[in-house]
Amino acid sequence: MEYILIGLLSFAVLLLVLSFFKRDKVNDIEDQLEQLSLTVMQENYQMKKRLKILEEELLFHDDDLHKTLKK
Incomplete structure (x- = not known):
């Protein structure tokens, strides 16, 4: 009976030590x-930067068109 208890306790300690070296999948997923x-x-x-540039170009061309039409 004592041998079984010592064996189970040793196995538990071994599993505890192995759990520290096991790679944590949750941390890998969090990193990803x-x-x-x-x-x-x-x-x-x-995309916002490109959109801003396009809007500025469109406004510039639109202003040129209005100036041309007013003349």
Whole structure:
């Protein structure tokens, strides 16, 4: 009976030690999600920047057209 108890306790300690060295899948997923979030934010920023440039070009051309029509 004592051998079984010692064996189970040893097995529990071994599993505890192995759990510290096991790779955490949740952390990997969190890192991937964070990377994806940063990528989406960068793409969003670039798209807003391009849209602003296009809007400025359209406004500039629209102002030129109005000036031409008023003459």
